[in-house]
Amino acid sequence: MVTGKERRLRRLFGADGKALLIAVDHSLTLGAVGGLSDMGSVMAAAVAGGADGVVTHRGSAAHHMPAQRGTALVVHLSGNTALSPQPELKTRVCDPEAALALGADALSAHITLGGGSAEDRRALADLGSLAATCDRLGVPLLVMTYVRTDERDPGPAVLHAARVAAELGADIVKAAHPGDAYVAELAATVPVPVVLAGGQSEGTWEAFCESAKAAMGAGVAGLCVGRRMFGAPDPVRATAELRAVVHGEG
Numbered sequence: 599m600v601t602g603k604e605r606r607l608r609r610l611f612g613a614d615g616k617a618l619l620i621a622v623d624h625s626l627t628l629g630a631v632g633g634l635s636d637m638g639s640v641m642a643a644a645v646a647g648g649a650d651g652v653v654t655h656r657g658s659a660a661h662h663m664p665a666q667r668g669t670a671l672v673v674h675l676s677g678n679t680a681l682s683p684q685p686e687l688k689t690r691v692c693d694p695e696a697a698l699a700l701g702a703d704a705l706s707a708h709i710t711l712g713g714g715s716a717e718d719r720r721a722l723a724d725l726g727s728l729a730a731t732c733d734r735l736g737v738p739l740l741v742m743t744y745v746r747t748d749e750r751d752p753g754p755a756v757l758h759a760a761r762v763a764a765e766l767g768a769d770i771v772k773a774a775h776p777g778d779a780y781v782a783e784l785a786a787t788v789p790v791p792v793v794l795a796g797g798q799s800e801g802t803w804e805a806f807c808e809s810a811k812a813a814m815g816a817g818v819a820g821l822c823v824g825r826r827m828f829g830a831p832d833p834v835r836a837t838a839e840l841r842a843v844v845h846g847e848g
C-alpha cells in the first residue's frame with residue numbers, strides 16, 4: 599500500500615530522493631520587494647529552471663503558480679509581516695483544507711524557537727496540532743525552523759530546532775545553514791529529509807553553490823531557496839544551476 603503522504607512526497611523529491619524547492623513566501627513578510635514585484639515571472643522561472651517544488655502562500659498559489667506537471671506546490675500556512683514588532687513570530691494564516699483545495703502537494707509551516715516562553719509554547723502546540731491534521735489528510739508537512747539565540751555559535755540551536763520539528767511530526771525539515779562543522783550532524787540526527795535555506799545574498803554565487811554542493815555531500819536532501827533565486831539577475835539560470843547542484847547533474 600502507498601500512503602497519501604508517500605505518494606505526495608514522490609511528487610516533491612526526485613528519484614534520487616533530493617529536492618530543489620524555491621521559496622517565495624517573502625512577499626507576505628516584506629511586501630512585493632526584491633524581485634517579487636512580478637510573482638508570475640518568478641514562479642514561471644522556477645518551473646522553467648526545473649525546480650522540484652515551489653513554496654508559497656495561498657494567494658500567490660492561486661493567482662500565479664502554473665499548473666505544471668513535475669513542479670510540486672507547497673502551500674505555506676504561516677505568516678506575519680515586517681509591520682509587526684516581532685515579524686519572526688508567525689501565526690497560522692491558511693487552513694490545510696484551503697491549501698489542499700488549491701492543489702497543494704505538501705503543506706509548510708514556520709516555527710521560531712527562543713521567541714519567549716508563551717510564544718514557544720504556542721508554536722509547539724500549533725505544530726503538534728498541524729502535524730496531526732497532516733497525518734489525517736495524508737499530506738506531507740514541511741517545517742521551516744528558526745531560532746532566536748544570543749549564542750555566538752548558533753549551530754547547536756539550529757540542530758536542536760530541526761530535531762524538534764521532526765519530533766513533532768515534520769516530514770521535511772528546513773533549517774538555516776548551521777555552519778560547515780554541523781551540516782553532517784544535522785543530516786544524521788534529523789530522521790526526515792533536511793533542506794537548507796539559501797539565506798541572504800551575501801558572498802558570491804559561486805561560493806554559495808560550492809557551499810550547497812558540500813552540504814549535499816554531507817547528507818542534506820536538498821535546498822529551499824528564496825532570495826538567492828528571485829534576487830538573481832537570471833532566475834531561470836539560477837534555478838537550473840541549483841538544480842544541478844542538488845541532483846548532481848552536469
Ligand SMILES: O=C[C@H](O)COP(=O)(O)O
Pocket residue numbers: 621622623624742772795796797798822823824825826
Ligand atoms: O521561506 C524562506 C525560505 O525557505 C528561505 O528563503 P531564503 O533562501 O531567502 O533564506
